[in-house]
Amino acid sequence: MPGKGTIGIEVPNQNPEMVSMRSVLATEKFQNTTMDLPIALGATGQGKSVGINAILVSLLYKMHPAQLKFVLVDPKKVELTLFRKIERHFLAKLPGEADAIITDTKKVITTLNSLCIEMDNRYDLLKNGHVRNLKEYNQKFISRKLNPNDGHRFLPFIVLIIDEFADLMMTAGKEVETPIARIAQLARAVGIHLVIATQRPSVNIITGTIKANFPARLAFRVLSKIDSRTILDSGGADQLIGRGDMLLSTDRDPMFEEAARMIVMHQQGSTSLIQRKLKLGYNRAGRIIDQLEAAHIVGPFEGSKAREVLIPDEYSLEQFLSTLDKEK
Known part of the structure; x- marks a missing residue:
């Protein structure tokens, strides 16, 4: 076991069971849990998009539309279309845009830069409200200790989800990497979170800058140990069954x-x-x-x-x- 003086032995379950979404959502642990949103990686057909959908549904289950807005980026144009139905209540979009799910690379760059501006504006609001994070700010606003005439407003969580990050890196490169790294580094305290997924785990796509700012990493089955090391810094994802099972690496090193x-x-x-x-x-x-x-x-x-x-x-x-x- 990494970091421990013990050996772990995995024993296959002779009677595997289906773990339903409802059984997870109904638990008290799910209701009370907090965790950074992940970067997800996996080969084609190994459950990555289903995992992204599960993250989306779990957030919808926990939050009211006034508390949460999604920004969905889908370069493949087909993976996130299911969520058009929640456009009116949960999807955020740029002024003047007809489509809430972003598929055009140029619009993605504009959206990322707009999120960086929103992040900076939120930090200004926190500074003027004399608080350190979004939770304290919203509590103060709800208690009517912050005046809307001074520009104060209730701040919902914003979750940016990018389904195929590799396509964006190949077409836009640094124009995409720089704002994403900035959002991942700084935006958590002001309620802006990021989930990115890709099926191409090369170091050109998952750069050191990107990895360093995603403490939570989710690996579905990949084709080689090198691919596993790219996302998890260790092998193991290449030995998964490939039926939606995954390895999760969270938080910082114990040292x-x-x-x-x-x-x-x-x-x-x-x-x-x-x-x-x-x-x-x-x-x-x-x-x-x-x-x-x-x-x-x-x-x-x-x-x-x-x-x-x-x-x-x-x-x-x-x-x-x-x-x-x-x-x-």
Whole structure:
């Protein structure tokens, strides 16, 4: 078992059972759970689109239309058409656009840039409302402590879902990657979330920037161990049955906080320092550095130089880590 001194043995179930959507939605654990939305990957026909549909339905089940809006991007034009029926209540679209489900690449770029503007506007509202996150802001607004005449408004969650991310990366590249990375990095605190799916798990599509900003990763069956490592940083997805079963990688490394404290104490953002001090392998130390970058504890890669440490002292780090825990 990764990170533990134990061995896990998988035993196949002789009497497999169908797990219905209703049986999951009815549980108390589902009602109370909170988790980052994922990046999903899988070969054709392995259940990826069904998984996206399940995420959509689960959110529809939990939220009122006033609390939630979807932005749906479907380059293949057929995967998300089922959700046209909820356009009036749940789908958000740009002013002047007739179609709520976006299929044109140019419109996708415009939509992503518009979401970045909305994100910045929401941060301004949070700052003016003297709160730190969307939940506190909406509670304050509902309690009539924020004046609508000053521009304040109830802020619904916005969930952006992109069904075939590879098509966008191949046609638009950096024009798509940059706003998506920015939304994934910064938008969670203001209630904007992102789900992306692809069937092409190459490093040109799932770049280091994209991976670093998606702590939750969902892998359906893929064709090779290399594809599995691209999404999960480990093998295993290539050995799935291919009947909708999947592997889920969530949250940060168990050594994340210890590595952060050591990096800030030494003021040196180095993979080799994590390897040496925490006695970890290169791959795991590299993943922790990526997670530290995504959390804005260290700066971006600068060639042979050590990364810049963005937090000046251990006291500031402890405050920052407690904020991260509250956001989870």
